[in-house]
Amino acid sequence: MGTHAELEAIVDRYSGESTALLQILREAQEIEGWLPPATLTCLARLLEMPRARVEGVAGFYSFLHIERAGRYRVLFSDNITDRMAGNSELLDRFCNSLWLERGKTSEDGLALVDTTSCTGMCDQGPAMLVNGWAIPQLTPARVDEVAELIRSHTPVEDWPAALFQIEDNIHRSDMLLDASLEPGAAIRAAATSGPLATLEAIQCSNLRGRGGAGFATGLKWQSCRNATGDMHYVVCNADEGEPGTFKDRVLLTRYADLVFEGMTVCAFVIGARKGFLYLRGEYRHLLAPLQEVLARRRSDGLLGNDICGQPGFEFDIDIHLGAGAYICGEESALIESLEGRRGIPRNRPPYPVTHGYLQQPTTVNNVETFCAAALIALRGGEWYAGIGTGKSTGTKVLSVSGDCVRPGIYEYPFGVTVRQVLEDCGAQRTQAVQISGPSGTCIDATEFERRIAFEDLPTAGAFMVFDESRDIFEVASNFVHFFAHESCGFCTPCRVGTTLLRNVIDKLHKGKGSQHDLNQIFKLSRLLQSASHCGLGHTACNPLLDTIKRFRPAYERRLESLEFEPAFDLDGALERARAMTGRDDAGAHLRTDE
Amino acid sequence: MTAEGKTASFQLDGATVPFEPGQTVIQAALAAGHYIPHLCYHPEFKPHGSCRVCTVEVDGRTVASCTLQAQDGMEVLSQSDRLRKEHQTLVQMLFVEGNHFCPSCEQSGNCRLQAVAYDLDIMSAELDHLFPNRPVDASHPEILLEFNRCILCELCVRASAEVDGKNVFALSGRGITKHLIVNAESGRLADTDIAVTDKAMEVCPVGVILRKGVGFRVPIGERRFDRQPISAQAREDAPRRPTTGNEDST
Numbered sequence A: 001m002g003t004h005a006e007l008e009a010i011v012d013r014y015s016g017e018s019t020a021l022l023q024i025l026r027e028a029q030e031i032e033g034w035l036p037p038a039t040l041t042c043l044a045r046l047l048e049m050p051r052a053r054v055e056g057v058a059g060f061y062s063f064l065h066i067e068r069a070g071r072y073r074v075l076f077s078d079n080i081t082d083r084m085a086g087n088s089e090l091l092d093r094f095c096n097s098l099w100l101e102r103g104k105t106s107e108d109g110l111a112l113v114d115t116t117s118c119t120g121m122c123d124q125g126p127a128m129l130v131n132g133w134a135i136p137q138l139t140p141a142r143v144d145e146v147a148e149l150i151r152s153h154t155p156v157e158d159w160p161a162a163l164f165q166i167e168d169n170i171h172r173s174d175m176l177l178d179a180s181l182e183p184g185a186a187i188r189a190a191a192t193s194g195p196l197a198t199l200e201a202i203q204c205s206n207l208r209g210r211g212g213a214g215f216a217t218g219l220k221w222q223s224c225r226n227a228t229g230d231m232h233y234v235v236c237n238a239d240e241g242e243p244g245t246f247k248d249r250v251l252l253t254r255y256a257d258l259v260f261e262g263m264t265v266c267a268f269v270i271g272a273r274k275g276f277l278y279l280r281g282e283y284r285h286l287l288a289p290l291q292e293v294l295a296r297r298r299s300d301g302l303l304g305n306d307i308c309g310q311p312g313f314e315f316d317i318d319i320h321l322g323a324g325a326y327i328c329g330e331e332s333a334l335i336e337s338l339e340g341r342r343g344i345p346r347n348r349p350p351y352p353v354t355h356g357y358l359q360q361p362t363t364v365n366n367v368e369t370f371c372a373a374a375l376i377a378l379r380g381g382e383w384y385a386g387i388g389t390g391k392s393t394g395t396k397v398l399s400v401s402g403d404c405v406r407p408g409i410y411e412y413p414f415g416v417t418v419r420q421v422l423e424d425c426g427a428q429r430t431q432a433v434q435i436s437g438p439s440g441t442c443i444d445a446t447e448f449e450r451r452i453a454f455e456d457l458p459t460a461g462a463f464m465v466f467d468e469s470r471d472i473f474e475v476a477s478n479f480v481h482f483f484a485h486e487s488c489g490f491c492t493p494c495r496v497g498t499t500l501l502r503n504v505i506d507k508l509h510k511g512k513g514s515q516h517d518l519n520q521i522f523k524l525s526r527l528l529q530s531a532s533h534c535g536l537g538h539t540a541c542n543p544l545l546d547t548i549k550r551f552r553p554a555y556e557r558r559l560e561s562l563e564f565e566p567a568f569d570l571d572g573a574l575e576r577a578r579a580m581t582g583r584d585d586a587g588a589h590l591r592t593d594e
Numbered sequence B: 001m002t003a004e005g006k007t008a009s010f011q012l013d014g015a016t017v018p019f020e021p022g023q024t025v026i027q028a029a030l031a032a033g034h035y036i037p038h039l040c041y042h043p044e045f046k047p048h049g050s051c052r053v054c055t056v057e058v059d060g061r062t063v064a065s066c067t068l069q070a071q072d073g074m075e076v077l078s079q080s081d082r083l084r085k086e087h088q089t090l091v092q093m094l095f096v097e098g099n100h101f102c103p104s105c106e107q108s109g110n111c112r113l114q115a116v117a118y119d120l121d122i123m124s125a126e127l128d129h130l131f132p133n134r135p136v137d138a139s140h141p142e143i144l145l146e147f148n149r150c151i152l153c154e155l156c157v158r159a160s161a162e163v164d165g166k167n168v169f170a171l172s173g174r175g176i177t178k179h180l181i182v183n184a185e186s187g188r189l190a191d192t193d194i195a196v197t198d199k200a201m202e203v204c205p206v207g208v209i210l211r212k213g214v215g216f217r218v219p220i221g222e223r224r225f226d227r228q229p230i231s232a233q234a235r236e237d238a239p240r241r242p243t244t245g246n247e248d249s250t
């Protein structure tokens, strides 16, 4: 374990605050690459909290290891786009070259290799994370290079910088990505017109949240401003966990000032003195650059006391790094995580605007929403309302990936057709597009005249393209696995239902399915939609329902019979015995398929 | 009371249910003797909303009735065909998620999962079993933890923290790997400060937290839910102030 002194230093850096538990665990893990039992005990003592709570939090997040995990933790991103780009073959090659078994820490404690949910590099996949650091554009040569660096025990800090080079790939920009805002301009504009007029501009712009749900931003800010509390908080949701989405990554890389500017304007309007940026763990590489931007803004008087010379306007921003949990993008789970807990969605009402961080009024918005808000503060609500469609004003930044020539970032005024986007990114013979990720909608070629807008195809930004060579069943199967892995486990329908769905899909995958299994999918889907506690469970069956409706042959091909087939695989049940005895000969198998 | 001074009430499957301000739908219903199936709800604790077995329908929306604030004039359905099927599937999910062999279980007859299942006419699991591998913890001289039957209701977690002030239990893991843990570096119950008189000992709705040496003291057939179905015992679950640990635990 880390020495007591090392752990004490980490805890002290966070002033022993229990809300920092996740940050503390993340840093404590860097000492040895995992969190041994004694480390958890020591941290619990230092933080004066029950050990079981510390272990409960450590056990929740994918990137925290409470079992020995090796000096190098290598996680291959496993979104469908990574799959299509050949991540499975690369993973096998990597495991073979290091003599490793996937999911098992090597005996010598050198490395652990496994997969992880989409890491937000779909425009430059396949990608991996090594000890939390992103490496995109994997090729056999790059994978071999990584294996060699590990074999030679080279510390990750000393690896060639070229491995970690990440591209922005902006292919179409509009008013948001074209805006070159002088830092402080939007805050000064807000300060000149005052909080109420700024709020009015946001309301009159009809800006709607860009994180998926499309809630009216002005209304949210107003409710939060009017809510009573000791402190008000601003939270920027940079968890960006939806597979296929990576626009927040680019906004935070290139437009960090605009994001912080929007958060500061929000603080001015709602009367907050403290803000948080919740950055997904997969974007660890952005932490230091973002902290530099914050430091610069502090020294320029854009954060801290008397911001822009406004007496009494005080605001600062902390960055919290997540640790691998899609559910922490859900705003109330995000707040739980910010408070140092397991990321479990809260019972609502009350909503974060009245009872958010530490039960105080809190405004949570997406990265892109804050960017748009900054522009509105500067240029006015009417200007903004003139762009886009009636119900969807402004522009949308799309993350385009999959089967196209130019994957990357595309910004359009709302109302653009799917066909237009497909043309611009150089997609050909397109079979289907997954709009807004697994929790969104899968559309087929008859629907490409549909429009990206809240009134037709709402989206948080993901736009994954599948051409005619793809098996749509594989797409759905990947998404079903994603939800089973990311269910927080709080409520029964989602915890058990996503796993049962995964098992059904795997059964179909093996060609063992029957009509009974399809019926089972419908039954479970209905229950998930109606009885789940949060949006994850409500949308977890979308990929199945959408694709069964539009691509039924992809499923029927896999049905062995139209009647019942048992899920229990007699021969498969002997697998463990075979592994234990090291046998795989004919005598160690039962033949059940003749 | 409403502004006009008459008692506020809502409709539950056609019956009028009065409620006090701050009560949730299930609390008011149980106090009035109307049963809505439930597992993670307990009359002495703040509603939790995780098992979803108490799901009802209000204005076409389905919600957990344990966390739904009662409102005057609300129309609540708990017994439609559709809801009944959903309740059944939720309970079946809890069965297949663990390993339940009722005939050899000490809790049989006192078990709420079993009682709710009988009450919903559940005859088989219907879903594929997950057959998890969950070793038992027999380390403690007086207490056995049979994790195979855990339904993750968190009642022991809540009781230990809120009533016993001990935090003996917590949850770890995520999704289907979520599981109960105890507050000890060794992971063994024997190394915690649990006592048989703790509140956490008496709240388990199923057969996970068992007192050693007292098994089958009350014969099968004469136990709580053998005598009367759970749906006939609604009032027993009307909200009440928390009592402290087991008094008659000898």
Ligand SMILES: Cc1cc2nc3c(=O)[nH]c(=O)nc-3n(C[C@H](O)[C@H](O)[C@H](O)COP(=O)(O)O)c2cc1C
Pocket (backbone or CB within 6 Å): A208, A209, A210, A211, A212, A213, A214, A215, A237, A238, A239, A240, A241, A242, A326, A327, A328, A329, A330, A331, A332, A364, A365, A366, A367, A369, A534, A535, A536
């Ligand atoms: C399972 C789940 C995951 C979510 N993930 C994100 C996310 O990664 N980023 C995000 O901005 N919003 C996410 N949301 C939506 C948030 O709950 C919330 O609505 C949003 O952050 C509000 O900001 P907005 O109004 O600016 O969109 C998610 C919601 C759910 C149910």
Ligand code: SF4
Pocket (backbone or CB within 6 Å): A327, A345, A486, A487, A488, A489, A490, A491, A492, A494, A495, A532, A533, A534, A535, A536, A537, A538
């Ligand atoms: S629906 Fe899924 S993710 Fe949401 S609370 Fe329930 S278990 Fe957790």
Ligand code: SF4
Pocket (backbone or CB within 6 Å): B099, B100, B101, B102, B105, B106, B107, B108, B109, B111, B112, B113, B114, B149, B206, B207, B208
């Ligand atoms: S806990 Fe209840 S349902 Fe489970 S085996 Fe025991 S009696 Fe049966």
